[in-house]
Amino acid sequence: MLSLEKLIERSGKLGSLPAIVYKVFAVMDESHSTATKIGKVINDDPALTARLLKLVNSPFYGFTAKVDTVYRAVALIGHEELRSVVIAASAINVFNGIPAELVSMKDFWKRSLAVAVTARVLAAFKREKTIERFFIAGLLHDIGSLLMYLKLPEEMAQVLQQETSNGIERARTEKEIIGYEHTEVGGGLLKKWNLPPQICASVRYQLEPGKAPEKEQESAWLLCLANEIVDKHFDLETGSELEEIAGEIDITVWQQNKLDPSLLSTILEKVQQQFESSKDVLIS
Structure with missing residues (x-):
């Protein structure tokens, strides 16, 4: 291994x-x-x-x-x-040759783009000076998975099988089967690409923002919230708000971002606009 x-x-x-x-x-x-x-x-x-x-x-x-x-x-x-x-x-x-049975590249990049525009919208609401860094972090938040699919296809097939059949979250299963998570791979890969520490750390610690270095915790919490919004409130097929709520977002995640949950509908409206206007350009 x-x-x-x-x-x-x-x-x-x-x-x-x-x-x-x-x-x-x-x-x-x-x-x-x-x-x-x-x-x-x-x-x-x-x-x-x-x-x-x-x-x-x-x-x-x-x-x-x-x-x-x-x-x-x-x-x-x-x-x-x-x-x-x-x-x-x-x-x-960048990534070609990943077995189609492991991941649909179109679906992968659709979700990545949705997280990217959500992170961008959240950063704008927080009046961050460089909102584009959050867009990059969102777009590349799951890049570690692609490298694992390429280099560890058999192990990742086991991970996905357990996730589907037992409902165990992927990161935990990766840790058990492979010894490390896709977020660790992603953070390390982006560091190799010489991307800013803020981007590398937010990708690395998106699942556990509280463990990020103090300077990068704010970025990690924002990426965590962007992921939650996409998973629980955004329909990737229609590019609109989910009709049925998949689950409420932990209030702590909102509080760590200093944002009010009542902003969700406004955030989703802006996400929908940006997702639709960039989807066909970036995902061919």
């Missing part, structure tokens, strides 16, 4: 962001970075260019005039949001 460290170490190209992502980030981080410089790098990747323009012209951003060049798109959405778009447009295509 692969240890957690060996699994991440041997993830190779299957567990790496495309080179274009790091090229874009390198230019963005230059002291004299400009929209023109960044745009030139993005233009070298036709697939990324197409997705960027399609997303920027969607209701997700709501610009009234058509944005027809990458340079204009970069200037309009700013560096922080650009990081989200670049990662979102690239990460979805």
Whole structure:
């Protein structure tokens, strides 16, 4: 059985962001970075260019005039949001070859996107300065599972079988069968990708936010709430609020996020809008 460290170490190209992502980030981080410089790098990747323009012209951003060049798109959405778009447009295509009997990739990314937009909406309600980091954390919150499906397919098949037949939660079963959870894998993989500590820690501790380092606890609690909202209140098939409530969210999770549960309907309305306006762009 692969240890957690060996699994991440041997993830190779299957567990790496495309080179274009790091090229874009390198230019963005230059002291004299400009929209023109960044745009030139993005233009070298036709697939990324197409997705960027399609997303920027969607209701997700709501610009009234058509944005027809990458340079204009970069200037309009700013560096922080650009990081989200670049990662979102690239990460979805990273993992290939996962057995269909283990996971439907379309369903996987639909749920991941729903958690991402929910985290983004929650961060906006909390008036966080960099809400796009929460979008990235939400989109990649379950990325550890994909690496486990790829590298440990037999063990993960056992995990899913026990989860289905016995109703035991997946993380607990992973711990029993494999020795570590998908959140530990995800946090370690994102650290390998050199993503910010806030994102890595929120993914790692989303199931147990109270155990996160003090600086990252707030982010972990927010991702925990985003997961709960999607699981219990959001219909992934219709992109709308569930007609039957799957279960109430623990009041502690709301309190840790300093948010009132009465905001739920407003939150879900905004989640629905953002989910629908980005789904067809990001999930092909």
